[in-house]
Every structure is written in C-alpha cells, then in structure tokens.
Amino acid sequence: MKAIAYQKFGNTDVLQTVEEPKPVIRAHEVLIKVKAVSINPMDWKIRKGEMKLMSGSTFPRHTGVDFAGVIEDAGPSVTNFKKGDEVFGVVKNNMKDGALAEYVAVPATHVWKKPAALTFAQAASVPIVGAAAVTALEKMGNINTNSQILVNGASGGFGMFLLQLLKQKGASVTAVASPAAVNFAKKWGADAVIDYTKENVLAQQKTYDIVIDLSGRMGYANAKQIMKPKSLFLNPTPQPIEIPTSLFKNLFTGKKHTVILSQPTSKNMVLLLNAISNGLQIEVNKVFPFAQSVEAYRYAESGGIIGKVVVEIN
Incomplete structure (x- = not known):
C-alpha cells in the first residue's frame, strides 16, 4: 500500500510517498480502507521535532491522526463493526502512528460509526x-x-x-x-x-x-x-x-x-455526534488528493485557514 512517511525531522520536504505492507490486524482491531485524513497542527509539530520528548525520535515516522473510511476486515474479538461499515476515528498512538495511508489498523475502540449526513472529509475532521x-x-x-x-x-x-x-x-x-x-x-x-x-x-x-x-x-x-x-x-x-x-x-x-490536554474518547465522541445531529456544521476548507499530500501540508501550515484541510484517498 501507499503511505506518507518521513526519515528525519523537518519541514514538508521530508515527507515521502512510500510502499509498505498492508497492516495485519489483531483480534481486537479493525482494518480500514482510508478515504480521508484531516490535517492538524499536531502533525507538523511532531514532524518538526517540537514534541520529541513525547513522540520519541525513531524513524521512519508517519503522519495524520484522524481519518474516515470503510471497514475492510475486523478481528474475531470485534463485535460492534463489520466489513463495509463507514467509520471515523484516530490512530492508536497519535505521537507515533500515522493515518495518511491507503489502509490503517486500529483498535475497534478508536473508531465510531460515521453519520450518514457527513462526507468522509467532514467525518475525518471531527476527532482531534x-x-x-x-x-x-x-x-x-x-x-x-x-x-x-x-x-x-x-x-x-x-x-x-x-x-x-x-x-x-x-x-x-x-x-x-x-x-x-x-x-x-x-x-x-x-x-x-x-x-x-x-x-x-x-x-x-x-x-x-x-x-x-x-x-x-x-x-x-x-x-x-x-x-x-x-x-x-x-x-x-x-x-x-x-x-x-x-x-x-x-x-x-x-x-x-x-x-488543555485532550484525547478523543467514546464519551466526547458521543457528545460531538449529538451536537452534529443538532446542527453543528463542519467546514472543510480544501480537499487535496493523496498525490498532493505534501502540498496539503504546505497549505495548512501557511496559517489563517478557515475550518479544516483534508487529504482524500481514492
């Protein structure tokens, strides 16, 4: 599968498209075909080495924390999701893992059902x-x-x-x-x-x-x-x-x-989903294709963005 990774701390020019094996899921995990990944300031703070005390300094590293997609497979211990479910969620370790890839494997506790009214780009914009x-x-x-x-x-x-x-x-x-x-x-x-x-x-x-x-x-x-x-x-x-x-x-x-130190949890996702059903709007400022992931980060890091910037994967 294709993924975005980097071999050293730095600006957007360290980001590379690489070929990696499709993840193998454990019993409690789901494999997701990624449709959209949203960009957060946390992504470039980690990439630039500003958070290395928490993120560590091992390479290669990946980028992107929250995503939306379709369940491709579910481990035998997973009972609340099945193949074909549309979901959104976060990677297991937002300091070390990355979602900007064709597939991602995460614990089932890290994903939630995508509301039908939201696009994949909007849903990927929710968690962080x-x-x-x-x-x-x-x-x-x-x-x-x-x-x-x-x-x-x-x-x-x-x-x-x-x-x-x-x-x-x-x-x-x-x-x-x-x-x-x-x-x-x-x-x-x-x-x-x-x-x-x-x-x-x-x-x-x-x-x-x-x-x-x-x-x-x-x-x-x-x-x-x-x-x-x-x-x-x-x-x-x-x-x-x-x-x-x-x-x-x-x-x-x-x-x-x-x-404020925050982490997506089932409790706050339920609150957000209720707010969305009550009319909360999600503004996606611009969507980039996967092939333009570096350009997407450059755009997001330029500042003054209204709403969210998202990378879509076909």
Whole structure:
C-alpha cells in the first residue's frame, strides 16, 4: 500500500510517498480502507521535532491522526463493526502512528460509526479538534447566558467546533478572527466578532470570565489585562514548562491559567455526534488528493485557514 512517511525531522520536504505492507490486524482491531485524513497542527509539530520528548525520535515516522473510511476486515474479538461499515476515528498512538495511508489498523475502540449526513472529509475532521473543543467546554465549568467568553483565533477547526458548542450552551461569546473569517465566526455562533487587523482586543475596556487563546499568540500574561478578577485563561498550546508552573501560580491569583490536554474518547465522541445531529456544521476548507499530500501540508501550515484541510484517498 501507499503511505506518507518521513526519515528525519523537518519541514514538508521530508515527507515521502512510500510502499509498505498492508497492516495485519489483531483480534481486537479493525482494518480500514482510508478515504480521508484531516490535517492538524499536531502533525507538523511532531514532524518538526517540537514534541520529541513525547513522540520519541525513531524513524521512519508517519503522519495524520484522524481519518474516515470503510471497514475492510475486523478481528474475531470485534463485535460492534463489520466489513463495509463507514467509520471515523484516530490512530492508536497519535505521537507515533500515522493515518495518511491507503489502509490503517486500529483498535475497534478508536473508531465510531460515521453519520450518514457527513462526507468522509467532514467525518475525518471531527476527532482531534472536536475532542479538544469538548475538553475546553468541560474546563469552563458551569457556563450560561451570563458567561462572557473570548475566543482568540476562532476560525480554525478547534474554533469552529468550540463556537458552535458554546452557542448550544447559550453563552455570550466574542470571537477574534481575520477579516476573511468574520462571517464564519458569526455563522458558528459568535455574538460579537473582532477583526484583529482593525482592533486590538487587549486595548478594549471589556473584561471576560473566560479567555481561550486558540492562536497561541496572546498568552496568559497579556490575557490578564482583559480578564475579570475571578476568571479563567484556557491554554490549548502550552509550552512544556507551563504545565507545572500554571498549577503553582494558580494558588496565588483569581485569574487562573488552565492547560488543555485532550484525547478523543467514546464519551466526547458521543457528545460531538449529538451536537452534529443538532446542527453543528463542519467546514472543510480544501480537499487535496493523496498525490498532493505534501502540498496539503504546505497549505495548512501557511496559517489563517478557515475550518479544516483534508487529504482524500481514492
């Protein structure tokens, strides 16, 4: 089978199309003919060696974490899936494994039935950013119509899910986005949208109960300027040192710094599937064929993408 792999850390030019044996499944696994793989920032952070403490440094390595496809075979211990089922899911180890290949073998607990209303490209876009959005929502605690929430960098896949989940909760949401993304942020549920090319959100007088920085550019130190005395800063892109230091610093301030670490689970997939059945929309920005996988990553890594970028495999 064809797969995308790389032999060293680096930019997109290290990605190669290689021939590999079709995976052999174990008793508890399913073999999936991959139809679509979505691209996440995690992919290139791992590829560039920014997460080698967690991912390791062995090669060759593969890329792509979440996917959608059709069950080709199921191990004897698998009872909830059969050949021909359309599913979406994640690889077993998102730091070491990769889904960008013609076939992938994963535990049956890592896949879910694809809703008929979703395309393969849309379904592949759900697990990683969807799980992150659900985790962020859980970290926010009890939010309601009085909750004032700022979502900075709201137009990517994470923001797309989070804005719509917050809308379903009834929270009052201000989104910070690029000019091209303003209308999308409004469509996804933001009550107000700040175009960052025209207005500096840190210079306004309004303060918030919750600030979540999806761009990774604001940072907790800046966010404190627009946070209420008792408030929460959510950080989904922490530096390794921020994980322990935030816990210590939170003992001495009402402006809490909380790190988001998420993983797709059956619990958060059920919540997401319910949200999708209630109208949550999935915007696929651009679809690339497998032969243009390198171009797909270059495009995704250029930044400012609205929604998700997906590679399709015929």
